[in-house]
Amino acid sequence: MLTRPRLLSVGDRVRFSGREHTVAALSGSLVRLVDDVQDVAAVLLPHLLASEDFEILHAVPGRPVVSASDLLDGLPEAVIERAEWWQGHLVEMLTGRSLADPDRPVREKYDPAVRSLRQRELAKVAELREGGLSVSLSWVQQLRARFEDKGLSGLVDGRWQLRPQVTGRVDPRVVAALEQVVADQAERSTVSGAVLRHRLERVLEDEHGRGVVPLPSRATFYRLLSVMGSGRHTLESARTRRSLAKRPDRMFGQVIAARPGEVMEIDSTPLDVLVVHDDGTVDSCELTGLVDLATRTLAAAVLRPSTKAVDAALLLARAMTPEPMRPGWPEALRMTRSVLPHASLLDVDARLAQAAAVPVITPETIVCDRGRAFLSDTFRRACHTLEISLQPAHPDTPTDKPHIERTLGSVASMFAQFLPGHKGRSTEHRGTEPEHEAVWSIHQLQALLEEWVVARWQPRPHDGLRDPLMPGRPLSPNEKYAALVAAAGHVPVTLSPTEYIELLPRTRRTLNAYGFKLNHRIYDGPDLGDLRREYSGSGQDGRRWQVHYDPYDISRIWVRHPRTQDWITVFWRHLRTAPVPMGELAWDQARKVLAGRGASGAGEEEIARAAAELLGRMAAGPDSPPQDCPKRAASRRRDRRVAARTRATADPAYPRPPGSTPPGEEDQARESETPEKVADVIPLGLFDPLEDPWRRS
Known part of the structure; x- marks a missing residue:
């Protein structure tokens, strides 16, 4: 609503510089003011109107204020018509002209040139009484004052106030x-x-x-x-x-990232799905994710029973390492079939030719909360090694990292709800015994999550990714990455196998004659021959060696050679005694079969079909679901032993440095093809209890 007249005319009373003045003359942008003691001042019009204490106290009749029409929205039609009816009469009384017919000549009894304001008010009262409306002079004067002060809104019935006090007349x-x-x-x-x-x-x-x-x-x-x-x-x-x-009362701040990896956010949250763990128990798990602010790319996401410092550190390595295609994934999910600028990046890393359609992003700054996993020495050391700036959020302020909060919420609604064993976000959303529906193990669920990120999250248009020149079309994370790479010149530098080992947690152990002993497991190898019983020369006592290990791959550890500074891979002594259900040979053969399919022309329809098939597999469960744990304890114990052996020999997803292959593993294929010699069978006679035991045959 306009709070003051739109015109400034000669004769208006105004307040300026703490005193009242009368406008004596107007000449272009110059205003001549005269105060009550007849002092004259010439003021530039822009300076006068921009003054904080400028106010029009009384305007010359003939210029009533009319409020904006949008202030009347929501009022009944009859109330608006009544206010407009009074407006027509008051405008005619003040100016002599009619709003309904502006071309009509001014009537003499309302002509401001020959009639005073009081005469015009009395004439309007008489006219209204002749029309059958009994009003008093004081009522008309009150309406005129409200109209000059507030415009049309001042004529609205008091029972329909536009801005009523929310608390009413309460004390x-x-x-x-x-x-x-x-x-x-x-x-x-x-x-x-x-x-x-x-x-x-x-x-x-x-x-x-x-x-x-x-x-x-x-x-x-x-x-x-x-x-x-x-x-x-x-x-x-x-x-x-x-x-x-926790929301601030002030305006929200905003961090704008101009290139991939400039600002990334990391966080963990419980996933609303019950899974079957390695020991056969059914329980929930935690999701840890890393999202890029500029492209909304879910650079890495892992599922763990509980988030540890090593999980956060390895998450950084996964974001900086190409995501390999898995056996059974559709060809439409390859990076070479996507909008990502794979051709220009192949010279940087040849592994991208066999990678899935997820960008490789090198973080520059990471925003995290104050959880123990993110403030641990392991995670801080990993950020320092990779030259990443770590920015902890303010205590108890989730608005400092809203993008990862919303991303993990989207994973819960777009991914977890399709899975059997979904328990809802709270007890009031939980079904009856969802633990009996849980069929996916945490390792199987991790594989589904990785495929879902490639097939569903990355090619899906995101409402927060809109180009300023094309605001009507949202971009997908992959499309935004391609656009920013071309504009910012972002080139990802992927991690080498040696750098990956640097990110692993470390401890100190003594090198004995039988090797290293870590968590009741003995690790030994031929490369330790000249180092046995030697002191490391580092640490507090100079005796124990620094050992890097992966808590989710117990098959090997790494030790740095004191003279060459190369990493020595030391394997678990009992590694070869456990079966290998998915070894290197089976993996390579599966990749050859997948590459030989020769699919062509991966488009949006093919990607959407792959995503739909993925959701269907998720809801159907695995081909061989685990047994019902509460009902079959014997099967649960057997599954626990098998899972333990499988976990101990599982192949990690990260690249291995030279010399990381266990001794004799390269001959596994040749040994499996060569039939073993069957020993001669010597039959034994049946035992006869009546026969004389001292008789010689």
Whole structure:
């Protein structure tokens, strides 16, 4: 609404520089002002209008203020028509002209040139009475004052005020006390309105004394609570209420990333799916993800029973390492079939030719919360090794990393809900015994998540990725990455096998004659021959050696040679005694079969079909689901032993340095093809209890 007249004319009374003036003359952009003591001042019009204390106290009649029409939205049509009817009469009374017919000549009784304002007011009262409306002179004068002050909104019936006071006529002391009660409820458990009314009574008594401030009625209290608690979830979810209370009162800040990896966010959250763990038990797991702010790329995501520091450190390595195609994945998911600029990146890393359609992003800055896994020495050392700036968020402020919070929430709604064993985000969303529906192991679920990221998340248009020149079309993370690489010249530098080992957790162990002993397992190898029983020369005592290990691959450890500084791979002594269900030979053969399919022309339709098939497989469960753990304890124990052996010999996804192949493994194929010589069978006679045992045959 316009709060002052749109025109400044000679004769107007204005306030300027703390005094009242009368506009004496207007010449171009120059205004001549005369105050009450007849002092004359010439002021530039822009300076006058820009002054903070400038105000038009009284305007020359003939220029009434008309408020903006959008302020009347939501009012009944009859109320608006009544206000406009009064506006027509008042405009004619003040100016002599008619709003309905501007070309009509000015009537003499309303001509400001020959009639005073009071004469025109009396003439309007007489005219309205002749038309059958009984009004008084004071009522017309009151409407005129409201119209000159507020415009059309001042003529609206008082029972339909445009901006009514939200608290009505409630005592301000009650309003202040209830505001304190609602604010204190943000960190408490949800209670009923009766408890809040009791707390309000206690606050009023403590501040003003018993009976000094009357307590509002029950109905008034609940109406007031509904108004003041609006948007705060005062009587609803405590979790939502705490989250809303953490929002700052000021405008939200915004971090804009201009290139991939400039700002990335990392976080962990429980996944709303029950899985079958390696020991056969059914329980939940945690999802740890790393998202790029510029492209919304889910650079890496891992599932673990509980997030540890090594998981966060290895997540960095996964983001900087090409995602390999898995056996059975559709050809449409290859990087060479996507919009990613794979051709220009093949010279940097030849592994991209066999990689999936997920960008390789090198982080520059990572924003994390203050969880122990992200503030641990292992994660900080990994960031320091990779020259990554680590920025912990403010305590208890999830708004410092909203993108990863929203991304992990999208994974829960777009991925987890399709899986059997989905338990919902809270107990009120949980079904009946979802643990009996759990059929996926955590390793199988990890493989599904990696395929889902490639098939569903990366090619899906994201509403937060819009080009300023094309705001009507959202881009996918892969499309945004391709656009920013061309603009910013981003070239990912992938990790080498040696750098990957640097990120692993480390400990110190003594090198004995039989090798290293770590977690009751003995690791030994031929490369330790000249180092046995030697001191490392590092550490506090100079005796123990620094050992790097992968807690999710117990088949080998790594030790740095003190003279050559090369990494020595030391294998578990009992590694070859365990079966290898998925070895290197089977992996290579599967890749050859997959590469020989020769699919052509991967488009959006083919990718969408691959994503739909993935969701169908997720909901159907594995071909050989595990047995029902609560009912078959014997099968559970057998599965636990098999899972333990499989986990000990599983092939890690990261690249291995030279010399990481166990001794004799390269001859496994030749040995499996050569039939072993069958020993001569010497039959034994049957035992006869009646035969003389001392008789020689």
